[in-house]
Amino acid sequence: MTFADDDVERIVTAVETIEESLAILAEKQAIPRERYLTETETQDVVERRFVKLTEATLDIARTIVVNESGRRPxxxxxxxxxxxxxxxxxxxxxxxxxxxxxxxxxxxxTYGRSIDHDDVYDALCDLERYRDFLYDIKAYLDETGAL
Structure with missing residues (x-):
């Protein structure tokens, strides 16, 4: 499968965003749940990083799917x-x-009190799916010769 240069650049930028977000979120994992639930600034950082992280994974997914199938999800x-x-x-x-x-x-x-901060903290404690995603994307790009 051949990717356009713009698509490769988009994927590389998204991978960098994922790696940066994972590093920041990994640092926040050391914060005990009780403290996390009372620190709104920490909650804001974690929530924003999850949004950026997931946006980057979605950008990669959409780029690859369009390239492979010719249609947008x-x-x-x-x-x-x-x-x-x-x-x-x-x-x-x-x-x-x-x-x-x-x-x-x-x-x-969602914002304010409607966010379940316990759910966000649980997600913070389980970043492995994003690491696995990165591993799989890099392997796919290597296999297809995109990089």
Whole structure:
């Protein structure tokens, strides 16, 4: 599969965003739940990083799906399902990434007391799906000769 230079650049930029966001979120994992639930500035940083992280994963998914199938996914979760259908995932679970896309939608469209900060903290404690996503994307790009 051949990618246009713009698509490769888009994917590389998204990968860098994912790596940067994962590093920041990994630092926040050391914060105990009780403290996290009372620190609104920390919550804001974590929530924003999750949105950026997931936006980057979705950008990669949409770029690859369009390149492979010639059509845009119907929704954010569909982008991950479509990516799984074209067998990009090895370590990563399609259902987990579709859930991450739904989680992004909740964070992007919810604010204040309507956000369940316990759910966000639980997601913070489980960053492995994003690491697996990166691994699978890099392997796919290597296999296809895109990089």
């Amino acid at each position: 119907e929704s954010n979760p569909a982008a991950m399902i479509d990516l799984g259908a074209i067998e990009v995932f090895d370590r990563c679970e399609t259902a987990e990434m579709a859930q991450a896309a739904r989680f992004r939608n909740v964070l992007a469209h």
